[in-house]
Amino acid sequence: MIKAITGTKDILPADMPKWNYLEFIVKKTMESFNYKEIRTPVFEETSLFARGIGEATDIVSKEMYTFLDRSETSITLKPEMTASVVRALIEHSLDKKQSLNKLFYISPMFRQEKPQAGRLRQFHQFGAEALGFDSPALDAEMIIIPYQILKRIGLNHLSVKINSLGVPESREVYKTKLRGFLDDKFSRLSDESKKRYDINILRIFDSKDEGDQEIMKDAPLLIDYLDDASLNHFMEVKSALDNAGIPYQVDPKLVRGLDYYTNTTFEVISGSVGSQSALCGGGRYNLLAQEIGGAPIPGVGFAAGIERILLACANENTIAIPEEKIDLYVVLLDKSLSAKAYGLSLKFREKGIITDTDYALRSVKAQMREANKYNSRFVLFFGGDEYKNGEFVLKNMADGTETKININCIDKIFAIIKGA
Ligand code: HAM
Numbered sequence: 001m002i003k004a005i006t007g008t009k010d011i012l013p014a015d016m017p018k019w020n021y022l023e024f025i026v027k028k029t030m031e032s033f034n035y036k037e038i039r040t041p042v043f044e045e046t047s048l049f050a051r052g053i054g055e056a057t058d059i060v061s062k063e064m065y066t067f068l069d070r071s072e073t074s075i076t077l078k079p080e081m082t083a084s085v086v087r088a089l090i091e092h093s094l095d096k097k098q099s100l101n102k103l104f105y106i107s108p109m110f111r112q113e114k115p116q117a118g119r120l121r122q123f124h125q126f127g128a129e130a131l132g133f134d135s136p137a138l139d140a141e142m143i144i145i146p147y148q149i150l151k152r153i154g155l156n157h158l159s160v161k162i163n164s165l166g167v168p169e170s171r172e173v174y175k176t177k178l179r180g181f182l183d184d185k186f187s188r189l190s191d192e193s194k195k196r197y198d199i200n201i202l203r204i205f206d207s208k209d210e211g212d213q214e215i216m217k218d219a220p221l222l223i224d225y226l227d228d229a230s231l232n233h234f235m236e237v238k239s240a241l242d243n244a245g246i247p248y249q250v251d252p253k254l255v256r257g258l259d260y261y262t263n264t265t266f267e268v269i270s271g272s273v274g275s276q277s278a279l280c281g282g283g284r285y286n287l288l289a290q291e292i293g294g295a296p297i298p299g300v301g302f303a304a305g306i307e308r309i310l311l312a313c314a315n316e317n318t319i320a321i322p323e324e325k326i327d328l329y330v331v332l333l334d335k336s337l338s339a340k341a342y343g344l345s346l347k348f349r350e351k352g353i354i355t356d357t358d359y360a361l362r363s364v365k366a367q368m369r370e371a372n373k374y375n376s377r378f379v380l381f382f383g384g385d386e387y388k389n390g391e392f393v394l395k396n397m398a399d400g401t402e403t404k405i406n407i408n409c410i411d412k413i414f415a416i417i418k419g420a
Helices: 016-032 046-053 058-063 082-091 136-152 168-183 191-199 201-206 210-216 228-244 306-315 335-350 364-373 384-388 410-419
Strands: 043-045 066-068 074-077 101-110 122-131 158-164 264-270 278-284 299-305 326-332 355-357 376-382 391-396 402-406
Touching: 016 101, 016 122, 016 136, 016 306, 043 046, 043 082, 046 058, 046 074, 046 082, 082 101, 082 122, 082 299, 122 136, 122 306, 136 158, 136 228, 136 264, 136 278, 136 299, 158 228, 168 201, 191 201, 201 210, 228 264, 264 299, 278 306, 299 306, 326 335, 326 364, 335 355, 335 376, 335 410, 364 376, 376 384, 376 410, 384 391, 391 410, 402 410
Parallel strands: 326 355, 326 376
Antiparallel strands: 043 074, 066 074, 101 122, 122 299, 158 264, 264 278, 278 299, 376 391, 391 402
16 A cells, blocks of 8 residues: 655644634734745755755755656755745846745745654745845744734744854954864764854754753853844844743753844744754845845745644634535435436525435435535435425425425525525
């Protein structure tokens, strides 16, 4: 039996109401902030992500689904959207048409990570990117939007962590300091951190190794080496969050797994989903557009993992989806009338009445069982003596009452079903 690939998941009809509800709240919230939806291809040229996210990151060096297509082009299934959105913005000169582009997306992403609860190889993100201005108000907006969405779907155990990574110049000064601090401790670092020492020293802060964590406890912090402009920007972001009433903690050790960040970075963490607790992450990336070959366009954004959010919702028992119902089930009493019954069902559907009927010429009992399974509000009996007398029988399944209706007056049936 062929099964779904490890780390991928079918989203079954029973799961869909929660997905649809979350996506509805996402779209409503984005609309209220005037963000416009964008969709980009599922795959891109590998160099986009290698240059955008950074060769030294785990995502690029270990996790991407990369392959040569039949014309020997290196293709990668998108591991994130930011690089794709910036590519699309530059390619279509959206920045020439509008000084600020506020864009949002909902899309599958692909990373070959070790699967566990809340960590998949095909997962889904919603997110937003605001490109054009270097305004701290936009940085704050990228925290306010996901926070509002998570609150709206009823999540409670949330914490927001923010940090600033400054600009490359101040970061280089700091990296030299950090290297100096680690020089005499290098031999005690884990193998993974030893590798990071050369290729991406900041990521040693992310190490799960206890020995590394002990060493890094006393490490100098980037936030103490920020240039004045970055520090001011950070202060304005914090005050915008204060004004919006968003609780947050400054976490000077928050280094994110993507290289494009400048200034603000943040994560929204849930206390109810176990180890994969980051529901959302993001930050400012003022140099990314140039990095992938465009003009300098400042940008900031966030992305949130839908599977993790739905896991948190399940654990916190939020999102109560009402039981699904249909409006009408047409029960066929006389098999010779099946074509007519099907034609009648189409008329109800044209009126927006959710209608189903029998496709297998089954017994009346089996059809009634099916009507009940679908929670049909009404059943229309088609055939039998009443039909011979020119009438349908419409049964209200909530109270069991039956109404006879002339077969030429189906408007009456519409009215009863819509009015009920
Ligand atoms: P990220 O932190 O890599 O950031 O991913 C954002 C969110 O996607 C995570 O917080 C998590 O909820 C979800 N996520 C990531 N990997 C997985 C996985 N393997 N399985 C399930 N969920 C996952 C970005 O992707 C950046 N593009 C965010 C951004 C937008 N920065 C600026 N603009």
